[in-house]
Amino acid sequence: MTHTEAPRGRGRPRAGQETDLPRLLQGALDAFAEKGFGGTSVRDLARSLGVSHGLLTARFGSKEGLWFAAIEHALADSERAWREVGDSPDLDDLEALRQGIVRQVLASAAHPQMARIMNHEGAIDSPRVRFVVERFVNPLRPGVERLLARLVDAGRIRPVPYATLHFLVVQGGGAQYASPAAAALLGAPAHPDEQAVRAHAETVADILIAGLAVTAPGSDGGP
Known part of the structure; x- marks a missing residue:
């Protein structure tokens, strides 16, 4: 059984009540990002989403089950991106790394709540931070490390x-979307459109790739 497949018992939602699962998970992400796990009330979240507390309990089993499901929802795009570029036979390795970075930044911009959530969770060892590492980071890591090697x-x-x-x-590339007030004070667009987000992602990737690249002797006019 996965974390998102909680057993159904009393309070089971009627047919048709779960048709807007992405909205529920998005609302959960917003709440966990704003208040942290400890400060989030499933009852209050259900009220703000206009659904019954029993529906959330029946669907996810517990607040932690809801947290796991929300994280899986948020990280699906970046997981898919790194799987696709990690061992792609059609891409030059350096371009594959660059595309992975671009797509990760785009995913971070789409779900800025993740950086805020990990600021809550990343400082202290817990089943939640281990879930992120063991469910998403560790399975992808060998492919990325092979690419780097x-x-x-x-x-x-x-x-x-x-x-x-x-x-x-992950943190650096998406930081301005996780901290929009600070980003706006520094001159970033308050409501960036798709083109602006893409330009930011491309810039982040270019800077990181340039920093990683081994410069051939004499290519920059140096010794």
């Missing part, structure tokens, strides 16, 4: 600790 072996990038790259891309 090929690039290092080919002399195209310098070695980089996995955790360093992870936080630069």
Whole structure:
């Protein structure tokens, strides 16, 4: 049984009541991002979403089950992106890494709640932070590390600790969307359109790839 497949018992929702699952999960993400796990009340969340507390309990089993489901909803796009680029035979390895970074930043912009949630959860060991690492990070890590190793072996990038790259891309790339008030004070658009988000993602990727790339001797006019 997965975390999102809670047993159904008393309070089971009637047919047709669960047709807007993405809206429920989005509302849960917003609540967990704003108040943290401990400060979020499932009863209050149900009231704000206009559904019964019993529906959420029957569907997710517990507040933690709802948290797990909301995280899976938010991270589905980035999980798919890294699986697709990690071992793609049709992409140059450096371009594959660049595309992975771009798509991760786009996913972070689509779900800025994740960075806020991980700020709550990432500082203290718990079943929730372990869920994120064990469900999403660790399964993807071998493919990304193989990609990085090929690039290092080919002399195209310098070695980089996995955790360093992870936080630069995931937290750094999406930080301005997780902190919109601060970003606006620094001149970022308050309501960026798709084109602006894409431009930001491309810029983040270009900067990181340039920083990782091994510069050929003399190519920049140096020794």
